[in-house]
Amino acid sequence: MISYVLWYLIITAGFIAAAVAIGLIWFRFPDRTIHDVADYLLPIDFEKAEGLLDPQTEAILRKEMTPEEFRALQRKRIHHYLAIVKRMAHNSSVLIEWANREAETAVGQRLEMVSKLQQVGVEVRLYSLLALIKLRFWLLIRLDSWWILPAPSLDDMRQVGGVRGLESYDRLKTAASFLFVEIGQGNFEELLQNL
């Protein structure tokens, strides 16, 4: 019975995938050039992100608060980091689209820069998507309010799926900046401000 259901599920998935592929192609952003980057990025407060993942800050909070207070605060901190990771996922997606567009015409040194941006962009996207799953799982099973297990530590989010999130995002900023300067037609300050 299970094999029967699984079998038809895979066949159905094949048909759905074909429809999704058509949908993705149809609704994609048309031709993301350098002029369609900075305006579409969502600014990230990097210092706040660092602060949320800082183990020392978390240790102080644990020490100075009652367990109930800390668990309630930790849930808010998880939501805060979730919002940051969502922005990371969005920004990396915009930058990958731009890099993909540039890859079609770039040659030589510019192609190397584009490849670097694609490579780091995928890393950040992978991190953010795995981190989103992990954070949502924590929120789903309300690990913060369980007394049996300790409240989750946001320090665990530093590295997910073998990718160090904030370091990778920093490299993404650098790679995007290099390409921006290389092409030299966009507003560089606006890019740095929005990343």
Add this chain to the structure above:
Amino acid sequence: MEAILQVLWWAPLPMLVVLLGLMFWRHSIRFFPWFFIYVFYTALATILRFVLRNHEIYPYLYWYSDAGSAVLGIIVMYEVFRSVSYKLIRRLWVNAIFPVTVISTLILTFLRTRAVDTDLNTTMTWMIAGQMCARIIEVAMFLLLLVFVAVLGLRWREHQFGISAGFGIYAAFALLASTKYYEIGSRFNLWWSVISVVSYTGAVLIWLWYFSTPIKAEAPSSEQPPLSLQDLERYKDIARRAPRP
């Protein structure tokens, strides 16, 4: 009806020959050698089938060549998977995805074929089961590459996606047809043929569209650490001072 079926049945042959020509012309062979072998093998097998279409060995030729085509299809899927995973995610755990998919598919096919009573003989049973197994892998790889496009930003215009989309769409239809053929038996023969050949023609058209554009060479990936923001500042200064046309 018979004439239309005959046209449909042999229509992929000229298209496969054109695809081979395109792959030669666009130098795509060095990027996808196994896909080229697959197309070459399928074109050759179709020519043989056409020549021997009225001969008594035709059913054997058809099913055995189809088995070879299914095996080559799995190898092509691995080629596509390797190429995409190397480009996108160079993590050790990613290498496990393909073998896990193949093993899971083998188990699922075994369980599924054991659970169904069929009027087909043992050899045919194994042939159809093997073909279904290959189709499941092709659908799974299409799903995986679609995830790579939607989530990780793989370009939908990449040839890897085109190859797996062709295989995946054909495999979904062929799988449905093969499953029904396995369950209903030889009474489903006509519909099985129509669904298989129309979907395969669609797949070849997808490949033709993708391979009509040349494959862009990737930039050599350096393992050096990324440049720092201080380097960027220096670079920015140089870029500002440099005259632009």
